[in-house]
Amino acid sequence: MSIQDTDVIIIGAGPVGLFAVFECGMLGLKCHVIDALSEIGGQCTALYPEKPIYDIPGMPAVLAGDLIDSLEKQAAPFKPAYHLEQSVTALDEHKDKTFTVTTSKGTKIKGKAIIIAAGGGAFGPNKPPLANIADFENTSVFYACRNKEQFRGKRLVIAGGGDSALDWAIALSNIADTVSLIHRREKFRASPDSVEKLHRLASAGKIDLLTSFQLKELKGFGAQLSHVAISDLDDNIQEIEADALLCFYGLASSLGVIEEWGLDLKSKHVLIKQSTAETNRERIFAVGDVATYDHKIKLILTGFAECAQAAHAIYNYIHPDTPLHFEYSTTKGLPA
Ligand SMILES: Cc1cc2nc3c(=O)[nH]c(=O)nc-3n(C[C@H](O)[C@H](O)[C@H](O)COP(=O)(O)OP(=O)(O)OC[C@H]3O[C@@H](n4cnc5c(N)ncnc54)[C@H](O)[C@@H]3O)c2cc1C
Incomplete structure (x- = not known):
C-alpha cells in the first residue's frame, strides 16, 4: 500500500x-x-x-x-x-x-x-455478560440510542443506573409502549434532577422501576428479542416481555x-x-x-x-x- x-x-x-x-x-x-x-x-x-x-x-x-x-x-x-x-x-x-x-x-x-x-x-460499550447477547445486537439490543423513533410503540427494557440510562428512560417514556428500568442497586448514579423525574414518572405508571435486579438471560426468535429475564439478589427470576433492550453500562x-x-x-x-x-x-x-x-x-x-x-x-x-x-x-x- x-x-x-x-x-x-x-x-x-x-x-x-x-x-x-x-x-x-x-x-x-x-x-x-x-x-x-x-x-x-x-x-x-x-x-x-x-x-x-x-x-x-x-x-x-x-x-x-x-x-x-x-x-x-x-x-x-x-x-x-x-x-x-x-x-x-x-x-x-x-x-x-x-x-x-x-x-x-x-x-x-x-x-x-x-x-x-x-x-x-x-x-x-461495556456489555452485560449474557451468553447470546451478540445474536440480538443492533436488531433488538443496543448500547446507544441513535434514533428515538425506532422505539416508538415498543416494549423497551433499559438497563443501568447512571445518567444515560435515566435520561433515556425519561426521554423514551413518552415514545415507547412500556419502559422498564433495571438497576442492580437501589440508588442511582445520576443527577438528582433526573432521579427525581424518574421517580415521578414511575409513580405515574410511565416507567416500571425494577431496582436490585440484574439481567440474567435474553430470549427471542432469531435476532428478535421477546423476553428479558432478570434476577434479584436471591436469584429469584422474573421475565419481562420486551421488543428491545438498551444497555447503559458505561464505556x-x-x-x-x-x-x-x-x-x-x-x-x-x-x-x-x-x-x-x-x-x-x-x-x-x-x-x-x-x-x-x-x-x-x-x-x-x-x-x-x-x-x-x-x-x-x-x-x-x-x-x-x-x-x-x-x-x-x-x-x-x-x-x-
Ligand atoms: C452524555 C454526554 C453528554 C455530554 N454533554 C456535553 C455538553 O453538554 N457539553 C460539552 O462540552 N461536552 C459534553 N460532553 C463531553 C463531550 O462529548 C466531550 O468533551 C467531547 O466529545 C470530546 O471530544 P474529543 O473530540 O476530544 O473526543 P471524542 O468525542 O471522545 O472523540 C475521540 C475519537 O477518537 C477516536 N480514537 C480514539 N483512539 C483512537 C485510535 N487509537 N485510533 C483511531 N481513533 C481513535 C475515537 O474512536 C473517537 O471517535 C458530553 C459527553 C457525554 C457522554
Missing part, C-alpha cells in the same frame, strides 16, 4: 478532531484524520446524537448530531481525508522530523506533525498504542503545554478530552480553543521561514 502525504495527521474524528481540521486549514495546513469508529463525531455521534448541548458558544441549543454535521461542513472546504474504521497501530519518526502513522487496515500516512484528538481512547476505552509513544501521561491522559497543546515530544500535539494540564475542564469548547493553539504552533514548525501573519477569519475568508 502506498504512503499518503500530508501536513498534519489527526488521530480522532470527534468534535475536537474535526475542528482541528478547520483551524489547521485556515493556516493552509492539509490534514488526514483517522478514527476507529465507522462514523465521524466521536462521543457526540456514538453516545448522544439526539441530546441538546447548551454550552457551545453562539448556539443556545444544538443537538450533538447536528453539531457534528456543522463541524463536518466547516471542515469541508479544506478537503480533509478521512480514514474511518481503523485504529492507529504504529508510529514511526524519521530523521527529517516527519512521522509515518500506520493503521489497523494497513493505511500509511506520512505527516509533519501529529494531533492526538483521541478523547478517552478508542472506545466501546471501556483504551488509548492503545498511544500509551507506548513515550508521551508524558497523567491518569491515561496526555500532558500538554497549555500555550501550544504540544506534548513532551516535539511536533506531537494533543487536544480535547485526551489532553490534560492543571485545571483542565473537559468540555468541547475547551478542546476547540486547544485546536487553535496547536494549529499555530504547527504552522511555525512547518513554515519556519515564513512567520505567521495573523489574520481574523473575517479578513482571510475561506478557500473558494
